[in-house]
Amino acid sequence: MKGIADTEIATLEMAKSIGLSTEEFNHVCRKLERKPNYAELGIFSAMFSEHCSYKSSRRFFKRFPTTGPRVLQGPGENAGVLSIGEGWAVAFKMESHNHPSFIEPYQGAATGVGGILRDVFTMGARPIASMNALSFGAFDVEKARFIVRGVVKGIGDYGNCVGVPTVGGQTFFHSCYNRNPLVNAFTLGVLREDKIFLGAASGIGNILVYTGSKTGRDGVHGATMASKEFSTDKEPDRPTVQVGDPFTEKLLLEATLEAMNLGLIVGIQDMGAAGLTSSSFEMAYRANNGLEVELDKVPMRESGMSAYELLLSESQERMLLVTEPSRWDALKAVFEKWDLHAEIIGKVVEGSRVKMTFHGEQVVDVPVDLVTDPPMAERPKQTPGDIKQRWFIDRNRIILAPLDQKFNAVFEDVSFADPSRLVEQYDSMVGNRTEGGTFDDGAVVRVRDCTTKTLKLVMSADCNPRVCWLSPREGGRRAVAESAINVAVRGAEPIGITDCLNFGSPENPEVMWQFEEAIEGISEACEALKIPVVSGNVSFYNETDGKPIYPTPMIGMVGLMEGEDRLMQSAFFNTQLEVGVIGPLEGGLGGSVLAHNWFKRDCGKPDDTDMSAVERTVKFCQRLRKKRFQVALHDISDGGLVSALMEMNFRAKFKETGIEITVPQQTDVDQFLFGETCPRLLVAYDPTERTEIETLANGAGVKFHPIGQTTDRSRLTILQGGAKILDLDAVTLKNKWKEKWTALFE
Amino acid sequence: MKAAVITFPGSNCDDDLVYALSKVGGFEIAKLWHKDETDLSSFDLVGLPGGFSYGDYLRCGAIAALSPIMQKVKEFANKGGYVIGMCNGFQMLCELGLLPGALAKNESLSFVCRDVSMKVTSVKTPWSTDLKEGETISLPIAHGDGRYIISEDEYQQMLNQGQIVLQYIAENGKESPNGSVHAIAGVCNREKNVFGLMPHPERATDMRSKDGLKIWTSVVKAIGEKSA
């Protein structure tokens, strides 16, 4: 609100107009033993927002398994940290930038990448790989073009410029995201185990230093906005869009890592959501100290800014750090080398209050924990009344239809497409760490920084929103299972996850039900695989006019492998391979792509993932790699076996590759070809190796059935009882698959 | 042999270049900062790395071309020293005037990163003796502004002088991935001691393709011959 002085005593009306509830306002007044002034009110409004406070979600996080022998830092810091051996560790996290990307796709996505990079390098890690998981509305080229292009270009321009390769991700189209696209960005960095930096303002008498870009009025109240739903009839109050400056980010990255290396930093945190407010209060909170801040010292880009604006600005590429006074000159010199300005804006003091002055007046004086421990919200939950209807699937209408129609229903799905035109806009190789075969299942990045042993990281981001809507618990479970398998098919051991939980409004009891179920599913799956959740993010209020998105608990999985051997890839590597299924021959149609496109709605009850089978499958893949078999491996997920086969075929280097498979006896054709039960894999190998693979499968306790072979006839042929039930030209199919997304970018 | 790799604000392939050179072997590598005004005459090779110097703001490589160290690079090159610029480094060399032509926005208007095939047009340069004329090699590209522009007359002249080192091979019906005149991927100056190219030979020494190595072994040989 313009024209209100920082020191004006706040009223309930003011509080409500910036998003605080009556109870929250009263809580503040009671604890403060007075009414806050306007600047203080801004702090509470931002920090009590869903986005910053996690007030609806925090109590559920207890469910997550967060410990394990590799965990060096679990949830609660800017990023989670896992040990990878040899004294090295990885820090990673995923974060959403959904609302900003809807308002301005390019800048919204770009600043999302900037934010997650800062979260990782503030831990002391050099970012070496990013992924992004994107969910867009129905594929209507004219409407989708603006947003898809903007988002992709925003991610590319930012990540490319900073020089962190984008090596993976997920792209999904569905009408539930028509007005709420999701942009989830993941970054992983490497660091030494004993050089982890935390966001704590430790050491009484230490100085508080501001560096990076100057503060403008951009994004004042961004956090509150991310905690509201959109409505179509009313233009929301839009804060000034934040513009990303990847060049300054790169300077900040280098300067920060250099300063850390020289031992010049005690604690550090980026100014993300709720800017200076959240960074200062959180740093004070983590160290159990107080802070004194002189707001006049904050470098400003615009004139006439108020304390309120300085506190709530979300200008990008800014850092807050704490150091010893004796290090100041050296620290300043490092930042100046990188053309960055650093300024002392305050100091660490005893006690538990943050006090701030502006123009000689005290404008803020509040207890730290009053800001960082906001009242939690108890949200009611309720199972959707129509869940049974959602589970109904009219099998007869599928069974009786001709196979080619069913095939088309799956083939034509827009999410089944060659991602090249999109991913080629990302520099996937900068840093010289990326192995070939990126963008095919898990991405492989070499930890070149470790010279004593060859360590490779494999990453994958996964979530199947259709399954999540039909059964959020299975959705959560399957997101973990699928990402684990994506990592395993490259031969790695899954070691930990980060999550990005995208949901509708927590005030909707059905959304809260989805949320709790999804967390349960994720937790079950992690327990079964013995892997921890080390970081994450929640994005609520992804809904427009009361219509929530499908629950989308995105999982970022990290796997580890050692040694210098041949990589397992998913492409057929010659035309005389045998192909087999690992896992059950049939999969369920509930929540499948076939059901979606056939009935024009998502339906059916997704099969529960057998987590012990997932664990065995992961082991099987690792053994395959250890035995140095040359195989192509690919998981069966969206679109079933047929889609997986085509992908293996289309990714093959040689044009004429074809495939011929036979539906095994007593097997339901639809469930064989289009079922999506997890875990199922395809494996292709030289026929002479069949018995050994069989032995390995038996030993690992996974099922294995040969179903066909690759050919040099460039046809996709499916036989049943000796008769061809489908026989299509693979080159035509491949060209269509390649061209599907082209129009989005022209 | 001594190699200097210069870091500009926003360079992000400087470490990749250091890695590649260490892979090639035999180099003592110094990382220099763009504000250094070190005399370069003790070096055998100077590398201008890829990346986004100054965020690629205004024009790629334009602001970096005004960095203090660039006068030293010019002196070094004018005395016959070997200078290579990859991607952003190539853009800087054109902006500096050490190489002819200029690099403009890709015709597709998109950034493009992938492995591409190119043909070796001239082996009569210190950078390409280990390659075979007409041979096809694969190197990664990753750029948004790689459309090389030069007049037809200059092109002919450069071709005759053996200055056109690499040219993209048509793929998917497109003559080049960026719209370069005559699909040019890399060029030398008239004296051949300065080489600029959009592809990344420093990203092709081990994992993806090893074709980049030959560029480095070529110049190592040239350095050896020069000092012999």
Place this chain on the structure above:
Amino acid sequence: MKTRVTIFYKDSVFDPQGNTLANSLRRVGFVKVKGVRVGKVIDVEMDAANKEEARRDLQKMCEQLLANPVIESFKYEVIEG
């Protein structure tokens, strides 16, 4: 008819490119530079019946395609009839 559209970020929106350029200009000796804003200029050649019509079209083009109203502001003019 020759027309020209100029588009800049709105004044309230940070212009990183202009900022970096201003710093660079000062560094290479143009110390009197106080600030720089970088925008786009789009020259549109069209067959309009008259200036009025041209302006009407330009307004629509800017709104629909040329400018992004969330962060940019635009101006247009007919340069030559």
Place this chain on the structure above:
Amino acid sequence: MKTRVTIFYKDSVFDPQGNTLANSLRRVGFVKVKGVRVGKVIDVEMDAANKEEARRDLQKMCEQLLANPVIESFKYEVIEG
């Protein structure tokens, strides 16, 4: 002092952005559009003693940094003293 520099590709250089914009404009109905060229506009705010000095500085800035003579041409003007 407010000054403005405009920079375009030379006519001999293909302008893909202008080309794409012209096609898009025609596609969405502005059929009278004959051609589009896209350039950069750089507004430089400076403390020059007078217009003469400003112009001298602008000329130097363009030559040294703002434009690349191989592919671009530039113009500058003092907008407001």
